[in-house]
Amino acid sequence: MNKLQLTEQLGAKLGIAHSEAERFLNSLTGMIYEILRGGDKVNISGFGQFSVSHRAPRIGVNPRNPSQKITIPELNTPKFKAGEAFKEAIKLRQ
Helix, strand or coil: CCHHHHHHHHHHHHCCCHHHHHHHHHHHHHHHHHHHHCCCCEEECCCEEEEEEEECCEEEEECCEEEEEEEECCEEEEEEEECHHHHHHHCCCC
């Protein structure tokens, strides 16, 4: 499912226009981005937790020339940890 399909289904479920559903989704993701940029975590109970992981700079090996060392810069990466309710909801049942 892509963003267009998600906003269409969200609009249908809430009984609102597609444009309103898209505005809601854009606002939600924008808020999550801003909170994470500020260094905080976002915890949606039952769904999961969004956070930022910091990777320190390190020395690596150039894959094209293994004898050459390169510096890999520091980097912040997003993380998501699924909540228990989310994990239970998607488990395959037989």
